[in-house]
Amino acid sequence: MTHEDLNTNKSRVIFFSRLISVLIFIYILLFEFILLPNQFLPKPTILIESFLSLFSDYNFRYALLHTTSIIYAVIFLLYWMYRFLNSVTIKFSSLIPFKLNYTSYAVIFAPLFFSFWLDIPLWGEVLYVFIVVDFQFFKTIHNSLRDIKPEYIIASKSLEISQKDAETTIIWNLLKPEIFKSYKQINITTWMSVILFEYFTALDGTGSVLTSLVLYHDFSGIIAFMIVITLLIFVANLVIGYLHKKFADWEQ
Amino acid sequence: MNLTERKYFVNNLTKVYTDISGFRIKLFEKLSFNILESGVTVLLAPKGSGKSTLLKIISGLEKPTEGSVKLDGTIHFIPSKGNSFPWMNVKENLLFGLNEKDNNKINEIISFVGLDGYESHIPHNKSRGFRFRIELGRSLIRKPKFIVIDEPFDNVDSKTKIDLIKLIRKITEKGISIILTSSNITEALFACDKLILLSAPPSSILDQIDNNLSSERDDNIFESVEFVEKKKYIESKFDYVLSGSEFLLTI
Numbered sequence: 001m002t003h004e005d006l007n008t009n010k011s012r013v014i015f016f017s018r019l020i021s022v023l024i025f026i027y028i029l030l031f032e033f034i035l036l037p038n039q040f041l042p043k044p045t046i047l048i049e050s051f052l053s054l055f056s057d058y059n060f061r062y063a064l065l066h067t068t069s070i071i072y073a074v075i076f077l078l079y080w081m082y083r084f085l086n087s088v089t090i091k092f093s094s095l096i097p098f099k100l101n102y103t104s105y106a107v108i109f110a111p112l113f114f115s116f117w118l119d120i121p122l123w124g125e126v127l128y129v130f131i132v133v134d135f136q137f138f139k140t141i142h143n144s145l146r147d148i149k150p151e152y153i154i155a156s157k158s159l160e161i162s163q164k165d166a167e168t169t170i171i172w173n174l175l176k177p178e179i180f181k182s183y184k185q186i187n188i189t190t191w192m193s194v195i196l197f198e199y200f201t202a203l204d205g206t207g208s209v210l211t212s213l214v215l216y217h218d219f220s221g222i223i224a225f226m227i228v229i230t231l232l233i234f235v236a237n238l239v240i241g242y243l244h245k246k247f248a249d250w251e252q
Numbered sequence: 253m254n255l256t257e258r259k260y261f262v263n264n265l266t267k268v269y270t271d272i273s274g275f276r277i278k279l280f281e282k283l284s285f286n287i288l289e290s291g292v293t294v295l296l297a298p299k300g301s302g303k304s305t306l307l308k309i310i311s312g313l314e315k316p317t318e319g320s321v322k323l324d325g326t327i328h329f330i331p332s333k334g335n336s337f338p339w340m341n342v343k344e345n346l347l348f349g350l351n352e353k354d355n356n357k358i359n360e361i362i363s364f365v366g367l368d369g370y371e372s373h374i375p376h377n378k379s380r381g382f383r384f385r386i387e388l389g390r391s392l393i394r395k396p397k398f399i400v401i402d403e404p405f406d407n408v409d410s411k412t413k414i415d416l417i418k419l420i421r422k423i424t425e426k427g428i429s430i431i432l433t434s435s436n437i438t439e440a441l442f443a444c445d446k447l448i449l450l451s452a453p454p455s456s457i458l459d460q461i462d463n464n465l466s467s468e469r470d471d472n473i474f475e476s477v478e479f480v481e482k483k484k485y486i487e488s489k490f491d492y493v494l495s496g497s498e499f500l501l502t503i
Binding site: 152160 | 308313328329330331333334335337338348349374387390394
């Protein structure tokens with residue numbers, strides 16, 4: 001990363017921090033002191049109570065742990081699965097002679113079907129997350145494989161590097177930056193999809209907490225829920241960004 | 253330098269391929285030429301005339317439709333775009349795929365290609381010249397008899413281009429033959445001991461020129477009468493193939 005990029009990132013962080021601070025200030029001023037109780041946004045003091053209530057009354061801590069563990073365990077598992085089965089993926093991918101251009105946001109609609117078919121506690125959800133993540137992950141790998149510059153393959157042949165080494169070392173390392181880039185998107189869409197899945201199945205996890213919140217018409221609870229999930233996704237994306245810089249900060 | 257001709261390197265080479273629409277396209281036809289031992293042979297042709305395919309065939313990475321290539325030694329091919337591995341540092345790039353790791357030899361080659369002090373630098377975000385030096389080092393460490401280089405000076409500034417040409421010429425002093433392609437008359441003439449002029453597709457040989465300029469090439473050579481006359485002669489040879497083809501005339 002160049003100094004220019006670092007400065008741009010720093011200014012972006014400063015700008016958004018200021019913007020959020022101003023918005024929070026306006027929100028407190030308007031909804032705590034000026035406006036009467038309304039259906040638009042809850043009072044800040046009630047919102048704070050809802051945060052506490054989420055954890056004390058809705059068992060949100062366990063729900064978060066449940067969903068977070070499943071999502072990130074599956075992402076981690078799929079990464080290593082593709083790492084070790086790279087040769088198989090390359091062969092399978094070569095059978096599809098075009099780029100896959102479906103949108104990752106399509107997974108948001110997946111709960112409509114899968115929540116009925118996979119209505120089994122824990123393992124049904126694990127399988128669902130596996131399908132959702134793989135649907136997006138395979139697209140990244142397949143499209144990135146087609147974007148690898150042929151010069152690397154020609155060079156490896158000329159260097160008399162074995163096919164196995166070329167696939168496990170060269171191709172995999174060229175794929176890595178694209179995988180990390182796609183993780184941010186996968187993180188967002190998977191969370192949205194899984195919350196909806198859990199909402200429909202109402203068995204376990206954060207989505208089932210949302211089911212209860214909707215059932216009790218706990219409006220400020222829903223807002224608090226959305227804030228916590230947004231923060232969680234944001235922090236996870238920061239970690240992904242850090243891992244990208246640490247382990248795959250290069251381009252072809 | 254002893255510029256004795258080897259043997260026929262490329263013999264009646266023809267390449268025909270079928271494009272995406274199903275048309276059969278003849279890229280080049282019955283090409284035959286010799287290359288120099290311990291010298292730089294440059295294939296000069298307009299862009300899109302099949303130079304890269306020709307080099308891949310010479311390197312054994314692709315098969316010709318007809319004809320043959322005669323070799324008697326290890327050949328190493330350097331593709332046109334950067335292909336040094338961006339996640340490895342200079343030293344790791346040189347060592348990749350090697351079983352024997354002789355540290356003295358590695359340091360000697362790193363120094364030879366001008367990367368002394370950059371052993372731990374990674375090529376990501378580095379200039380094309382820097383990456384090309386790594387690719388040359390990676391070739392040299394494998395002790396090839398021939399190094400085949402596709403358009404090495406694309407996207408390289410003039411100063412670096414001259415430095416790289418001098419480095420390539422220095423490699424030939426180790427008894428290695430260099431075959432490279434170019435679509436730039438000035439750089440080709442500056443680099444070569446032997447120049448093979450190819451027409452636009454279906455490519456055929458327009459002329460073969462032995463370059464008897466001094467083997468020590470410096471910047472003054474560009475103004476020498478001999479260089480200017482040779483350049484004019486080559487331009488005249490290309491007059492009738494230039495229309496419609498991108499052909500660069502400056503270094």
